[in-house]
Amino acid sequence: MVTLKQLAKELNVSISTVSKALNNSEEIGEDTIKRVKELAALYNYKPNKVALSLKQNKTKTIGVIIPNILNHFLAKVLFGIEREATNLGYNIITCISNESLDKEKQSLLLLANGSVDGFILSVAEETQVKNEVEHFKRTISQGLPIVMFDRVAHDVMCDKVIVDDFDATYNATKSLLEEQRKNIAFMTNINNLSVGKLRERGYTKAILEHSKQDPLVLKVKKKDDHQKKIKSFLKKNKTVDGVIAADSTSGIIAINTAINLGLKVPKDISVMGFASKSDSNHALPRLTTIRQHAKAIGASAAQILIHRLEHMHLNEEVKTKIVKTSLVKSKSTL
Amino acid sequence: MVTLKQLAKELNVSISTVSKALNNSEEIGEDTIKRVKELAALYNYKPNKVALSLKQNKTKTIGVIIPNILNHFLAKVLFGIEREATNLGYNIITCISNESLDKEKQSLLLLANGSVDGFILSVAEETQVKNEVEHFKRTISQGLPIVMFDRVAHDVMCDKVIVDDFDATYNATKSLLEEQRKNIAFMTNINNLSVGKLRERGYTKAILEHSKQDPLVLKVKKKDDHQKKIKSFLKKNKTVDGVIAADSTSGIIAINTAINLGLKVPKDISVMGFASKSDSNHALPRLTTIRQHAKAIGASAAQILIHRLEHMHLNEEVKTKIVKTSLVKSKSTL
């Protein structure tokens, strides 16, 4: 890479002249500016990012810590973050915590050495289970702002972008009740997560308030055979005529399994679940989905963090933004 | 963040003494080392990454350019890259080209300002269609090595990690022929990509060599209704008794659609396709899949790049690594 020094030498002017010329300083003569710019263009000069970062004590880089990149929702949020950050002139350094508390701590520590100006993250499953938050607080107190999305740690004072999980399942359940469903089951493989619990509560509340049935919940663990679990559940609970799925695969599998068992969807059983558009394609009939607007969540998180970074002096209060889900009807419900 | 300067001041020693002490230099007295380290620990000192990068003229950071983060395969490769890079002491800056040539150029340019030491990337669809490679060559000639994976630009001299796409479908097709399938179709929605073409050629060759049928190919475009396309294809070609899917969704949809049309899988029709483990769950019976070992591909790419970065002086020849696919049999084939 060409440096100011080299340009200066070749032009027989000082380094500072070159610097000022390239930054269109008023101080510099017109033809000098022209000469400098021409040579810079010729050599394809680009200011060294690292030197700039050191000088200005900011990197224009955001650390993003994602629990699981293979989760379609999280990947899509990352997509949103990347796009918005790029538009606003920031790069992102991505770490994958792999749902591990240790890796999460590690990543936070590793990047808190001047590599990034702040963080966007979703809390790892293990962290939520153990309810640890010290590492977040420490990072923030070091002057590195954090924006949490989706899975957040409520007792950490920082900006948050979340989904209306409770309302989403509450409304989804009510919508199945309006179809006159008498025995609606709730399926989840994210029962450990804050969002998973909220979704279950939304379902339960709707059932208790508006139905005569008891809540009926199937909790699938990561290591379970997902298909088998759902199949035996549906076999055992033959009167189930509605399903709310808290995660993106349970809904798909529920439809496929129901059909395999000879049920008609949605005539005999209605299925509704959190999922993305592309996943909903994997069932026939297509899954009626609760969409989380993942890209918008990512974009919001990036905006909020960058706004804070660029207005650090203002010391604004932390805020929580709620991105509303929407229900996209398809053929798996009436 | 605490700096050496502050530590030095508080300890009444020089900056270089502190630096050396922290680096366990032989030159420094034992008790000085101890005093320095204690204070450093107290203040939670961490060497400033940016300063180090500037000094040593390397960032220990890799630029990763992914065409589409929502593609499960690519996301998994990213996962592999991140893990391996982290293990080897590198960070990754992720850019998403979104299959756009412009964004790809943009990202390359943006990071070639000292932000990263090298690149790992998979070529964007538009880039492959237009067959542009100049931006890659320019980057490399600037001293930033590139490792390409999966979708590679053959006329760029750089390290590559690829899949045995041709062999994979050739063998898959032969395996269906061994089931005595008489009319095997090939379905793809990645016909624009180098890998998509290779996969089609593998299928075609196997058919031409070992079967009496003509090749039968269904090309689905991004904007098509995937389910509809496959449904009408299967309706029109009622004698199709085998399917090879080049991408990760066509196989799933083919199974679900066949069942919807009243066919028995695998009795009436066998389906086999590229897909990941989690996707294969979306069909019932589960899809027999061609696995690409995405994580291993990512890890290899990271290893190769980092090796090159740390042995730049050797100027080793570029190499191409082929990661063999494997066929995981499930219930969608005999």
Add this chain to the structure above:
DNA sequence: GTGAAAGCGCTAACAA
């Protein structure tokens, strides 16, 4: 209108 010098945080050659 142009240049010299300081400084961001760090390392390392050299001096004491």
Add this chain to the structure above:
DNA sequence: TTGTTAGCGCTTTCAC
């Protein structure tokens, strides 16, 4: 054993 100094590439204040 410890300190001084230069320098990585850049911006910016202050002199000329």
